[in-house]
Amino acid sequence: MLVTIRDLFRYSPAFRYGSIILVVVFILAALSFFSPYAAEARRVVPRNAPPSWEHWFGTTSQGQDVFWMLTYAVRNTLIVAGLAVIIGRGIGVMIGMISGYLGGRWDRFLSGLVDSFIVIPRLPLLILIAAMLRGQMTLVALGLMIGLLDWAIPSKRYRSQVLSLREREFTNTAVFSGMRAPKVVVREHLPFLIPFLLADVVSGFLFAIGLEVTLSVLGLGDMNAQSLGTMIYWGNYYQSLLANRVWVLAAPIAASVFIVVGFYLSSVGLTAYLDPRTRLARLQAKG
Structure with a gap:
């Protein structure tokens, strides 16, 4: 793991710079625990x-x-995004692995379900649901909504990887040795998916943060939380x-862009690092 991180920093400037930015972001979020003021203080x-x-x-005009x-805002936005990523990627991994490994009727059914969710316009649906829950929305509910649609x-992607892994020799060996399907998927296939899952987690944070900011700017988020x-x-x-207090808007907008x-950058760096073509180039450079 440490070797992989070292190689990422060495061969991917995008990941290096993105990671530095994210370290600053997480430090900013951690500072909220040392705030001299409560989040709701006016x-x-x-x-x-x-x-x-x-x-x-x-x-601000409210004495904040x-x-x-x-610091509170960054922390809460990351919490919403983290919850959405855990739910969305958890469901995605489970369905992708089941569909890819079992094949047949299960694959056709689950693939149809996945295709149905893909064509649903997520942002308009989220706006509709959030509008119906206006005044009752919480950070947890917002994270759940985003995760269940992402x-x-x-x-x-996970299904395609498992379809390829299912035909490998080590899978046949595991099956002939008496290993049951769930154990084959978890022990033999899941480790191969972890690099792709990490890249998806990073891109999932990007998507979820964008949705949280969009919904909250429209007044459809948890308006009682920062x-x-x-x-x-x-x-x-x-x-x-209009009142020439630009710093009130400049801070959250700049932070959003920064995040x-x-x-x-981290997502681009991870994706490029996992590309088989760049992996071959790195091996040739080492050799």
């Missing part, structure tokens, strides 16, 4: 103060410190731009 600092040594990112708000495309989307929403609601760039 009127604890001077209102509408511009950035200064005392308040690095300025303050923008920097400490941002498993189909990854499952097709997140990058709700920071932008309330900044617009209190007309920060998206970090996950995107």
Whole structure:
């Protein structure tokens, strides 16, 4: 594992820079645990103060410190994205492996189910569901919704890998030795899927963060919790731009771009590293 990470940093500048950005992001999220103010606290600092040594990112019209708000917002957005990724990739791996290994009627049924989910327009459906739950939405519910609609495309990739692995000699050896299907899938096939799963996890974070910000900016997220989307929403609601308080909107927008760039570079780096063509080039360079 350490050798793989070292090679990633050595051969993939995109992954290297993306990882550095994500380390900064996670440090920012961790700082929320040391905040001198509660997440929901109001009127604890001077209102509408511009950035200064005392308040690095300025303050809001509600008397909140923008920097400490941002730490809570980044943490909550990552929690929503993490929950969505765990659910979405968990379902995708399970269905993809079952479909690829069993084949036959199971494969046809599950492939049809996957194709049906793929053609569903996810963003409009999420907006519709969130609008129906408006006022009752929580961060957990938002993560669940995103995860339950983001498993189909990854499952097709896992299925194709398992279809290939099922024909390998080591699979036949495991079956002839008396190993049952679930054990074959978990012990023999799952380790081969982990690199692809890691790349999918990174891209899943990217997708989930984008959806959280989009829904919250529209006022359809958990408006009682700090997140990058709700920071932008309330900044617009209190007309920060018109009142020349640009720092209130600049912080969450810049953080959103920063996080998206970090996950995107990491995803590009991982995908390129796992490409068989680049792997062959690395082996030739080492040789």
